[in-house]
Amino acid sequence: MARMKFLCDADRCIDCNACVTACKNENEVPWGINRRRVVTINDGKPGERSVSMACMHCTDPPCASVCPTQCIFSTEDGIVLHSKDLCIGCGYCFYACPFGAPQYPQATNFGSRGKMDKCTFCAGGGGTEAPGSIEEFKKYGSNRFGQGKLPLCAEMCSTKSLLAGDGDMISEIYRERVLQRGYGSGAWGWLTAYHENVDA
Amino acid sequence: MPKLRSAAELHGARMAKMRLFRCIRQIAAACVLAIAIAVAIAPVAAQQRAADGAPNPTGSVVNERTLLKQAPRVEGRIDIPDTKASVLIQPAGRQWDYFHQVTLHWLGGIVILGMIAALGFTYLIMGPLRISAGRSGQKISRFGAFERFSHWLTAVSFVILGLTGLNITFGKLLLLPLIGPEAFSNLSAAAKYVHNFISFSFVVGLALIVAKWLKDNIPSRVDIDWLKQGGGFIRGRHAPAGRFNAGEKLVFWFALGAGAAVIVSGYMLLFPFYLSNIAGMQIAQVVHAVVAMLFVAVIIAHIYIGTVGMDGAFEAMGTGAVDLNWAKEHHDLWLRDRLAVEQPRGQKTPSAAPAE
Secondary structure (H helix, E strand, O other): OOOEEEEEEOOOOOOOOHHHHHHHHHHOOOOOOOOOEEEEEOOOOOOOEEEEEOOOOOOOOHHHHHOOOOOEEEOOOOOEEEOOOOOOOOOHHHHHOOOOOOEOOOOOOOOOOOOOEOOOOOEOOOOOOOOOOHHHHHHHOOEOHHHOOOOHHHHHOOOOOEEEEEHHHHHHHHHHHHHHHOOOOOEOOHHHHHOOOOOO | OOOOOOHHHHHHHHHHHHHHHHHHHHHHHHHHHHHHHHOOOOHHHHHHEOOOOOEOOOOOOOOHHHHHHHOOOEEOEEOOOOHHHHEEEOOHHHHHHHHHHHHHHHHHHHHHHHHHHHHHHHHHHHOOEOOOOOOOOOEEEOOOHHHHHHHHHHHHHHHHHHHHHHHHHHHHHHOHHHHOHHHHHHHHHHHHHHHHHHHHHHHHHHHHHHHHHOHHHOOOHHHHHHHHOHHHOOOOOOOOOOOOOHHHHHHHHHHHHHHHHHHHHHHHHHOOOOOOOHHHHHHHHHHHHHHHHHHHHHHHHHHHHHOOOEOOOHHHHHOOEEEHHHHHHHOHHHHHHHHHHHHHHOOOOOOOOOOO
16 A cells, blocks of 8 residues: 655755746635745855745644644555534644645634634545535545545646655655765654655 | 847857866865865765765655754745744644543543542541531621622633533533533533633632732631641631631632632634644643632632531621621631720620621
C-alpha cells in the first residue's frame, strides 16, 4: 500500500509561490486561507533556503489525536482528512499541528473560528459527500486523487522541488538527486511528521 | 544632451577600469591567501568549495535539525500577507498533543475523581457536620441579595463553564460512544459557544465577589487559631472565625487566583493571535486546562461543605439568613460584631425573618 507524503527539496525551491497559487485555484480555498505556503529561512543571508509547506499528512497525526470530536483521521493511503460536518472549530488541531496546517475562516464574530480547513492532498474531504461530487468540492476542494492524480501544487512545481506521492518513491528520487549533485539540506519536516529522515 | 564619446575614448576608459579591477583583484586574492594560510586548513573554508573548485551551494546552509537545536521552532520570511504563517515547523505541537491526551486526562481524572472519592469517604465517616447546640429557631441575616446574586452568577457560570470545558477533554471518551458522532458534534459545537459566551458572566460575577468580599477575606490572626482548632471538623473544639473563616478565605483567594488565570488564558485562546502566537496559545491552553481541573476539584469540595457536608450552611447562600446557633458555632466573632451593631437599634434579639 502506497503511503502518500510530501517532500520539499529546499535546494531547488525558488520561492516562486506557484504551488500556493495552484492550490488556491484548484481547490477554490476560502479567502484568507493558504493551505500551502512558502517560507524562506535565513532570508538574504548565506544559506538561504525556501521551503514549501502544507499539511504533511503525518504518521500518528497530533491534530487527529487532540480533536475533541474525532473528526480527523488518516486514510489507508496515509492522507489526513477531516469532516467539516463534525468539526466544531475549537482550535485544538491548530495548537497541535507542527506545520501550521489547520486554519479557520473567520466566519462570524469573535470566538467563532468556523470549520477548520487544511490541505487534503487534493483528495477531497473526509465527510459523507460522494467522492468527486460538487458538494464535496464546495466543502473541501478538488478530488484529483480519486482520478488517479497527484496534488496540483507538486504537479505544477516549476523546478520539481516539491514532490508528492508514495513516500518510498519520492524519498528515493530525492536521495538520487542528493547523490548526483553532492548536497542536500534534507527533507524538511520529515522527522517531525514521519519520525524518519531522508539521509543521503 | 550628454556628450557623445568616441569609441577610442570609451576603450581607453574601459582599459583603465580593467587595470584598476585587476589591481583590486590581486590585492583581494593576496588577502584571501593570507587569511587562508592564517586559518591553515580551516574546515569551513574547505566546505565552501566542492572538490573540483566549484562553489558549493550548500556550504553555509543550515538544515532543520541544526535550526531546531538553536530554537524551539523554525521561522522565516513569508511572501503572503499572513505573517503568522511564517513559522515553518514547531515540533512542540507533538508535546502539546501528549500533554492533552495523556497528562491532562490523568491529572483531571485523578484530581476530580480523587476529590469526589475523598468527600464521599469523609461523608461516610463523619456524616454532615451538625449544629452542636441544635437549631435556635432564630435567624440572622448573613448575605444580602446582591451578595447572593454575585455568588450565584459566578456559581452558575462556573458549573456551565466546567461542564462544557470538561466535555472538550473527556467528552470523546465518555459521551461520544454513547450518543454517536453527529449528536456529540452538535452538542459540542453548542457547548463551545456556551463556554465562550458564559465566560463573560463569570468574569462579571467574580469581579463582583472580589469587590464585595475582599476586605472580609484579608488574613488575620484568628485564622491561625481556626486552623489550629481543626477548622471546626473536630468535635468538641471550637474554631473561632470572623465573617469568613480561614477555609472560606482560602477558597476566596484560590477562586481569585485561579479565576484570573483561567480568564487570562481563556481569552488568549478566544482571541487567537491578539496576544500570542501558537507557542503562547499552547502554554495558555496548558495553564487553562490544569488550573481549571484544580478549580473544579476545589469547587466540588466547596459545594460539598456548603450543602450536604454541613447542616445550616446552605441557607446562608439560599435565603441569606442563618440560624443563630450555627453562626455562634462557625462565625462567633462576626456574630458578636453583628449583634453589637444591631442591638443599639432596639432589637433585643435578632430578627427571625430572613432579613434584607
